[in-house]
Amino acid sequence: xxxxAAFALFVTLVAMPALAAEMPSRKAGLWExxxxxxxxxxxxxxxxxxxxILQARGGAAIGPAGxxxxxxxxxxxxxxxxxxxxxxxxxxxxxxxxxxxVTGSFDRAYTMIVTTQGDGIPGGTRTMTVTAxxxxxxxxxxxxxxxxxxxxxxxxxxxxPKRGVPGAPPPASR
Numbered sequence: 492x493x494x495x496a497a498f499a500l501f502v503t504l505v506a507m508p509a510l511a512a513e514m515p516s517r518k519a520g521l522w523e524x525x526x527x528x529x530x531x532x533x534x535x536x537x538x539x540x541x542x543x544i545l546q547a548r549g550g551a552a553i554g555p556a557g558x559x560x561x562x563x564x565x566x567x568x569x570x571x572x573x574x575x576x577x578x579x580x581x582x583x584x585x586x587x588x589x590x591x592x593v594t595g596s597f598d599r600a601y602t603m604i605v606t607t608q609g610d611g612i613p614g615g616t617r618t619m620t621v622t623a624x625x626x627x628x629x630x631x632x633x634x635x636x637x638x639x640x641x642x643x644x645x646x647x648x649x650x651x652p653k654r655g656v657p658g659a660p661p662p663a664s665r
Contacts, residue, residue, distance in 0.1 A: 516542040518598040521626040521633070527619045531641030534626070535648075541635035545648065585611035600624040 516539040525532040537545070562580040569575075576591040587609035595601030606618040629637070636649035 516546075516597065517623075518625050519635075521629045522623050523626055524621065524623045526621050529641060533641060534639040536629035536633040536635055536637040538635040541649065545636075583611070585609055587611060598625065 517537060519538040519542075520536070522535050522537060523532045524535060561582065562578050564577070564579040566577045567574065572594055574593040576593070577589070578591075579586065579588045581587075587607050589605055589607040591603055591605040593601055593603045601623055603621045603623075604618065605621070606616065608616045629635075634647065636647040637645060638648055639645050
């Protein structure tokens with residue numbers, strides 16, 4: 492995973508836990524998520540239950556992104572079709588503040604623009620855009636939680652705790 496992809500994953504982790512109680516589940520099926528600096532989009536098969544688990548556990552907390560951040564402040568506001576999230580979180584001893592704006596539809600496509608500031612960020616500030624679109628039903632060989640990485644590697648995010656992956660969401664009852 493590139494440094495940019497790891498950062499994209501981190502800021503997604505900062506924003507997503509704040510959204511869990513405020514955001515509807517994404518439509519069940521296969522979602523394609525594009526983050527800047529990655530070698531391509533990853534695809535994720537979800538259902539309503541899995542989506543809520545992932546939101547509550549901080550999105551896709553895998554790999555170098557490390558543990559989900561501890562957020563002392565989360566302010567979530569909805570105005571029309573835009574959800575804004577302001578958060579102050581600490582991870583690996585560093586405090587970051589973020590502002591995210593989410594627009595679109597959780598049935599078809601949405602965009603999340605996140606600006607994060609803190610000492611752990613080169614230059615002190617970084618803005619990134621994450622886009623997601625619904626592709627259709629999951630394939631017959633996929634189950635909720637399956638992620639297909641840009642290189643074709645397939646893993647199930649809900650099974651990562653069993654493998655001892657740092658920062659993975661705790662095991663969930665399915």
